[in-house]
Amino acid sequence: MVPYIHARNVNLTFRPPNRAPISALDGFDIDVEEGEFLSIVGPSGCGKSTFLNILLGLLKPDSGEVLMHGKKITGPGSDRAMVFQEFGLLPWRTVQNNIELGLELKRTSAAKRRTVAERLVSLVGLGGFENHYPHELSGGMKQRVGLARALATDPDVLLMDEPFAALDAQTRDLMQVELLRIWREARKTVLFVTHQIDEAIYLSDRVMVMSKRPGRAKKSFIVELTRPREYEMRVTPEFNDLKLEIWNTLKDEIVV
Amino acid sequence: MAETQALDLDLSAVGSARVVTSAFKQRVESMALGTAVIVLLLIIWELLPYFVSMKQGTRLFFTVPSRILATLWQMFASGSIWAPLGVSATAFAIGLALAIAAGLPLGILLGRSNTLNAMFDPFITAFNATPRLVFLPLLMLWLGIGVWSKVAIVFLGALFPLLINTHEGVRNADKLLINVVRSFGAKEWDVARLVVIPNSLPFIVVGLRLAVGRAILGVVVAEFFGAQDGLGVLMVRAASSFNVDVVFAGLIIFAALSLIMTGLVKLVEERMNRWRPQRAATE
Numbered sequence: 001m002v003p004y005i006h007a008r009n010v011n012l013t014f015r016p017p018n019r020a021p022i023s024a025l026d027g028f029d030i031d032v033e034e035g036e037f038l039s040i041v042g043p044s045g046c047g048k049s050t051f052l053n054i055l056l057g058l059l060k061p062d063s064g065e066v067l068m069h070g071k072k073i074t075g076p077g078s079d080r081a082m083v084f085q086e087f088g089l090l091p092w093r094t095v096q097n098n099i100e101l102g103l104e105l106k107r108t109s110a111a112k113r114r115t116v117a118e119r120l121v122s123l124v125g126l127g128g129f130e131n132h133y134p135h136e137l138s139g140g141m142k143q144r145v146g147l148a149r150a151l152a153t154d155p156d157v158l159l160m161d162e163p164f165a166a167l168d169a170q171t172r173d174l175m176q177v178e179l180l181r182i183w184r185e186a187r188k189t190v191l192f193v194t195h196q197i198d199e200a201i202y203l204s205d206r207v208m209v210m211s212k213r214p215g216r217a218k219k220s221f222i223v224e225l226t227r228p229r230e231y232e233m234r235v236t237p238e239f240n241d242l243k244l245e246i247w248n249t250l251k252d253e254i255v256v
Numbered sequence: 257m258a259e260t261q262a263l264d265l266d267l268s269a270v271g272s273a274r275v276v277t278s279a280f281k282q283r284v285e286s287m288a289l290g291t292a293v294i295v296l297l298l299i300i301w302e303l304l305p306y307f308v309s310m311k312q313g314t315r316l317f318f319t320v321p322s323r324i325l326a327t328l329w330q331m332f333a334s335g336s337i338w339a340p341l342g343v344s345a346t347a348f349a350i351g352l353a354l355a356i357a358a359g360l361p362l363g364i365l366l367g368r369s370n371t372l373n374a375m376f377d378p379f380i381t382a383f384n385a386t387p388r389l390v391f392l393p394l395l396m397l398w399l400g401i402g403v404w405s406k407v408a409i410v411f412l413g414a415l416f417p418l419l420i421n422t423h424e425g426v427r428n429a430d431k432l433l434i435n436v437v438r439s440f441g442a443k444e445w446d447v448a449r450l451v452v453i454p455n456s457l458p459f460i461v462v463g464l465r466l467a468v469g470r471a472i473l474g475v476v477v478a479e480f481f482g483a484q485d486g487l488g489v490l491m492v493r494a495a496s497s498f499n500v501d502v503v504f505a506g507l508i509i510f511a512a513l514s515l516i517m518t519g520l521v522k523l524v525e526e527r528m529n530r531w532r533p534q535r536a537a538t539e
Binding site for chain 2: 053057134
């Protein structure tokens with residue numbers, strides 16, 4: 001049986017005008033199970049975000065196949081949604097209207113949009129902030145809106161492109177806990193790109209390490225920690241052994 | 257988590273409240289100072305004839321605020337001002353409306369399409385570099401000295417600031433936000449509606465402010481240069497018969513119109529900018 005998300009031999013080269021072409025992905029393979037929480041770690045510029053954008057349908061690979069449900073991805077679709085690193089909230093829209101964005105583009109009725117937004121506002125813990133504008137929110141709250149917006153269209157797959165990278169360390173830890181809680185309730189397949197090995201292990205069922213550019217899958221690690229994850233697990237020997245193992249795989253790829 | 261957020265929010269609310277009060281106080285103070293200077297200058301002007309002796313010839317070209325005010329009052333009371341004012345205002349309104357109707361869509365199209373931009377950019381740059389008032393003789397020849405040559409010159413004056421600013425705003429639209437709405441299935445029109453237009457509104461408003469100025473300038477110059485009717489014509493005729501009071505009255509009406517229009521644009525701007533942070537600081 002073909003896995004839920006299935007990518008084989010994906011190649012993509014950027015050709016910026018007046019500059020040398022950059023090969024972002026070269027023979028990239030990945031398989032993701034339905035409901036799996038998969039993290040992708042890799043050196044900067046290895047094509048992690050590029051692959052998420054291909055899955056999202058914003059970029060087209062030069063060659064290779066990318067399938068979801070056994071069907072080729074040809075463009076954006078409401079079965080996938082992205083949580084962006086820099087939040088990407090529309091600053092002229094309130095929290096509520098930002099969350100409703102995807103539904104609005106799907107021509108969902110205003111009444112239905114409102115119901116969905118209300119449910120998500122409480123799911124991500126933003127009750128009372130529905131009519132606030134993004135500039136009135138802290139970074140953590142902004143990304144809660146980003147998460148709620150991505151969940152609003154009820155996608156099967158959640159793509160998260162370093163969603164907590166712009167947050168301070170403590171907010172980040174708390175957002176990880178929140179994400180796990182929401183993931184448990186919403187039951188989505190998650191592809192989570194990050195630079196932090198801790199974060200990847202703590203959240204994921206599996207961590208995939210990518211090579212340096214042009215990016216290809218180097219090695220996958222199954223995370224054996226039980227669920228629900230507890231913060232204390234981050235200081236257990238299993239956790240640290242895995243962290244070291246992943247780091248040893250990753251460090252050869254990092255070019256300073 | 258919720259607790260720390262609430263705390264953060266309270267602190268920032270207190271901070272911004274303090275900023276607002278001091279900004280308000282500052283505004284009142286600076287307004288009072290500005291008004292005081294104007295009143296003082298008017299008083300000096302009014303009393304000038306009592307301190308300075310003027311020759312007969314000089315006195316012919318001189319007037320005082322009270323007389324200008326009386327003339328203005330008389331013009332409005334008798335209703336003689338409405339016809340020329342109406343003529344000028346019509347040319348202004350039609351020309352500006354046409355410029356907005358053409359400038360905004362064109363600016364958006366040129367900003368979104370590299371091909372269109374490449375085709376028309378040299379033309380726009382050249383046209384914009386030329387003072388549009390040089391077209392006035394030609395326009396009068398073609399369209400006559402009625403309302404349409406005025407409309408045309410107002411249109412040409414107002415079009416380019418609107419077009420160029422809209423274009424600039426569209427070019428500067430946030431790429432991330434465009435990708436965000438695309439990822440939710442937005443088509444080109446949705447991208448324009450949801451991101452590009454709101455994102456370029458500050459640019460468009462600046463363009464509108466410039467356009468209003470250019471439009472008024474167009475009306476004035478066209479009417480000075482040669483027109484059948486209008487506020488500018490009234491002023492030129494008054495000047496040639498040494499009726500200084502009426503010239504000043506016309507000047508004040510033009511100034512008041514400019515102020516009102518600028519105020520309206522500012523009102524629109526503030527309404528649209530409700531979502532923007534630090535409104536007090538931009539004052």
